Amino acid sequence: MFIGCQFSLYAMTNDYVELILDAVKGLQAREDLRVEADDLSTLIVGPSAAMFEAVRNAFVTAAKSGEHVVANVTFSRGCPGEPDDPLCTPEEPEAGGARLPDPRTTSKTGVTAAAQFAVYPLGISDYMNAIAEEIERSREAGTFTGGKHFCSRLDDDCGPIFATLHAAFEKAGERAGHAVVTASVSANSPSGADQT
Amino acid sequence: MFIGCQFSLYAMTNDYVELILDAVKGLQAREDLRVEADDLSTLIVGPSAAMFEAVRNAFVTAAKSGEHVVANVTFSRGCPGEPDDPLCTPEEPEAGGARLPDPRTTSKTGVTAAAQFAVYPLGISDYMNAIAEEIERSREAGTFTGGKHFCSRLDDDCGPIFATLHAAFEKAGERAGHAVVTASVSANSPSGADQT
Numbered sequence: 138m139f140i141g142c143q144f145s146l147y148a149m150t151n152d153y154v155e156l157i158l159d160a161v162k163g164l165q166a167r168e169d170l171r172v173e174a175d176d177l178s179t180l181i182v183g184p185s186a187a188m189f190e191a192v193r194n195a196f197v198t199a200a201k202s203g204e205h206v207v208a209n210v211t212f213s214r215g216c217p218g219e220p221d222d223p224l225c226t227p228e229e230p231e232a233g234g235a236r237l238p239d240p241r242t243t244s245k246t247g248v249t250a251a252a253q254f255a256v257y258p259l260g261i262s263d264y265m266n267a268i269a270e271e272i273e274r275s276r277e278a279g280t281f282t283g284g285k286h287f288c289s290r291l292d293d294d295c296g297p298i299f300a301t302l303h304a305a306f307e308k309a310g311e312r313a314g315h316a317v318v319t320a321s322v323s324a325n326s327p328s329g330a331d332q333t
Numbered sequence: 334m335f336i337g338c339q340f341s342l343y344a345m346t347n348d349y350v351e352l353i354l355d356a357v358k359g360l361q362a363r364e365d366l367r368v369e370a371d372d373l374s375t376l377i378v379g380p381s382a383a384m385f386e387a388v389r390n391a392f393v394t395a396a397k398s399g400e401h402v403v404a405n406v407t408f409s410r411g412c413p414g415e416p417d418d419p420l421c422t423p424e425e426p427e428a429g430g431a432r433l434p435d436p437r438t439t440s441k442t443g444v445t446a447a448a449q450f451a452v453y454p455l456g457i458s459d460y461m462n463a464i465a466e467e468i469e470r471s472r473e474a475g476t477f478t479g480g481k482h483f484c485s486r487l488d489d490d491c492g493p494i495f496a497t498l499h500a501a502f503e504k505a506g507e508r509a510g511h512a513v514v515t516a517s518v519s520a521n522s523p524s525g526a527d528q529t
Contacts, residue, residue, distance in 0.1 A: 143449070143483055145517060147343040147403055154523060176524040177449050177517060180482055207343055209405045209517065211451065213483045217461055253339070253373050255407065257453045257513065259460055265413055286376055287339055287409045287513070317453065317483070319515055321341060321373060321405065327350060328372040 138226060139219035141171075141182035142212040144192050149205040156206070160199035164191055171224055183224050185214070185306060189238075193246070193299040200248045200295070200324035208322045212306050215315040238304050240278035240297035248295045253288040254320040256305050258313030267312040271305040278304075288319075298322060334422060335415035337367075337378035338408040340388050345401040352402070356395035360387055367420060379420050381410070381502060382434075389442070389495040396444045396491070396520035404518045408502050411511040434500050436474035436493035444491045449484040450516040452501050454509030463508040467501040474500075484515075494518060 148156045161179060164172050170183035170191055181188050192210055199206040213219075258267040272289050275281040280301045282292040291298050302320050309316035344352045357375060360368050366379035366387055377384050388406055395402040409415075454463040468485050471477035476497045478488040487494050498516050505512035 139482075141482055143481065145403070145405075148345060149343065149347075149349040150345070151347045153345040153401070175481075176522045177447055177486070177519055178481075182482070205349070207341070209341075211483055211515065216483060219482060251373055255513075257455065259453065259455070260458050262456050262458075264455055285339065285371075285374075286335075286337055286378070286415060287407055287412060290373070317451075319407065323373055326372045 138215055139182070139222050140185050140188065140214045140225040141180060142188060142192065142210050143178040143180055144195070145178040145209045146195060146199055147207045147209070148199060148202070156199060156202050156204060160195045163198070164195055167191060169224075182222060184226065185303065186238075188212070189299055189303040189306075193295055196250075196322055196324075197246045197248045197295050200250065203325060205325045205327065206323070208320075210320050210322075212302070212318040212320070214306065214310045217315060237307055238300040240280050240293070240300040240304065243296045243300040245297075246295040248324060249293070250295050250298055250322050250324045251326065252291040252298050252302075252320055252322040253285060254291065254302055254305065254318060255288040256309050257317040257319070258309045259315040259317065261313045264313065267309055271308060274304060274308065275301045295322070334411055335378070335418050336381050336384065336410045336421040337376060338384060338388065338406050339374040339376055340391070341374040341405045342391060342395055343403045343405070344395060344398070352395060352398050352400060356391045359394070360391055363387060365420075378418060380422065381499065384408070385434075385495050385499040385502075389491055392518055392520075393442045393444045393491050396446065399521060401521045401523065402519070404516075406516050406518075408498070408514040408516070410502065410506045413511060433503055434496040436476050436489070436496040436500065439492045439496040441493075442491040444520060445489070446491050446494055446518050446520045447522065448487040448494050448498075448516055448518040449481060450487065450498055450501065450514060451484040452505050453513040453515070454505045455511040455513065457509045460509065463505055467504060470500060470504065471497045491518070
């Protein structure tokens with residue numbers, strides 16, 4: 138299984154270079170993830186729990202600057218064109234098997250955000266039901282705040298938001314061998330609901 | 334058929350609000366497109382040629398500021414959950430049927446950019462061949478500059494770049510009733526290949 142994401146962080150400030158470099162500093166130091174950056178995005182390859190944690194931490198660090206920041210991420214699992222990577226399979230599975238993250242019990246980060254996400258289970262005819270199931274899961278988790286064309290909106294602390302994305306990624310991967318989740322997460326927007 | 338996109342524009346400058354509002358001003362005035370904005374993205378619904386032109390023009394306007402700007406767009410056609418919309422079907426089809434945009438002959442905009450894009454033909458088992466066909470098309474068009482994990486890179490003038498995205502969107506839609514193209518387009522990046 139090949140698990141990874143392309144992660145981009147945007148900061149709406151003149152000081153964006155320092156802000157972004159500071160936010161992703163922790164990423165480069167991790168030995169449990171493969172990290173490669175170019176001018177468009179940062180590739181992160183590794184087990185999904187570590188990957189989601191790393192992306193969330195980078196975004197939360199950036200958002201704590203108080204500036205308007207956005208993360209745009211494409212998470213992918215099981216792409217047939219990609220080689221198996223042992224890095225993506227943790228050596229010791231957690232007791233009781235992989236735990237599905239639960240947005241209702243996950244730790245808060247102290248940073249509120251707005252997000253929109255889409256789930257693409259590929260290669261299966263029944264993909265619309267798989268998508269509907271993940272929307273319903275976010276609704277039950279309390280992070281869902283509305284349907285938009287082509288995506289769903291989440292408003293919450295970054296802890297529950299990234300747990301919602303992670304759960305959708307795991308569950309869609311059970312339905313389809315190859316599944317993609319795309320997400321845009323925004324904090325400190327001057328026009329945002331999180332400012333009211 | 335329901336055709337539309339969720340379009341976000343990011344500007345890495347303190348003056349991002351004015352820059353973005355100025356770039357999307359032309360969008361709101363168009364009568365051939367339905368445009369609805371919230372704090373995360375702008376929905377554009379309408380025939381695909383007009384939609385791609387509108388997104389390209391907004392991005393080019395933003396990039397001409399000289400600031401580092403990024404457009405993040407999810408283009409969608411034929412989503413089964415969406416109602417048919419007469420707006421998406423031009424009343425008078427072009428002579429000879431819909432023409433496939435050709436990046437090799439399309440007009441240049443004078444703005445160079447870097448982009449990465451992915452194609453998701455949904456609900457069909459043969460989707461990997463449909464994706465490979467669009468990567469090959471971008472290669473033949475001369476806009477393709479490299480494969481990345483989960484996406485392909487394009488470097489060119491914005492004219493050919495958006496024509497490549499538009500062609501992939503049309504062709505994927507011939508293969509799958511429901512198809513999505515995601516793209517990030519970046520100009521004036523301090524670390525960009527377009528700066529060398």
